[in-house]
Amino acid sequence: MNSKHHRASSFKTLPLLLGLISLTLSATALSPSFAQSSDPSVRPEKSRSHKGGWEALNLTADQKAQMKRIRDASKAQRDAVLTQAQRDTLKAAKANRENRRQAYAALNLTAEQRAKLQEIARSSKQQIQAILTPEQRQAWEQYRSTQRKSRQPM
Incomplete structure (x- = not known):
């Protein structure tokens, strides 16, 4: 019974985990290599989706650098939790522009992996929140x- 309760609560927190991971990864548009790419395969709809999001926060250069460090550290931590096959699956999903939430759901994460990823996402969110001013935090929460x-079914 306890196992069922733990499994059910893990599934309830999975959307939170994926949302937090999305939050961390959504700042990718700030990456200089992404922003300066002349490659036509770069996803313009991705960068447009952040208007009003990160762009509206008017981050300082220092904040942008801190965000990059947080994202890089978070990615390294997530990669350490996932198996090579799971990392390959995510990489293929990203290349195919698949939904990130669905891609993570298809990984068949163990309870331990799920818990570690949730902690990484929580930590990343706290670190990001800590570098934002109160006004930026409020604007970000409003955007989120x-x-x-907008994603809720009608």
Whole structure:
């Protein structure tokens, strides 16, 4: 019974985990290599989706550098949790522009992996929140709220 309860609560927290991971990864648009790419395969709809998000926060150069360090550290930590096959699956999903949440759901994560990824996401979110001003945090939360509402079925 306890195992069922733990499994059920793990599935309830999976959307939170994926949301937090998305939050961490969504800042990719700030990456200089992404922003300066002349490659036509770069996803313009991805960069457009952040107007009003990270761009509206008017991050300082220092904040952008800190965000990059947080994202890089978070990615390294996530990669250490996932198996090579799981990393390959995510890489293929990204290349195919598949939904990130669905890609993570298809990884068949163990309870231990799920817990570690949740902690990484929580830590990353806390670190990101810590570098934002109160006004930036408020603007970000408002943006996220709007995004969540727009994804809800009518």
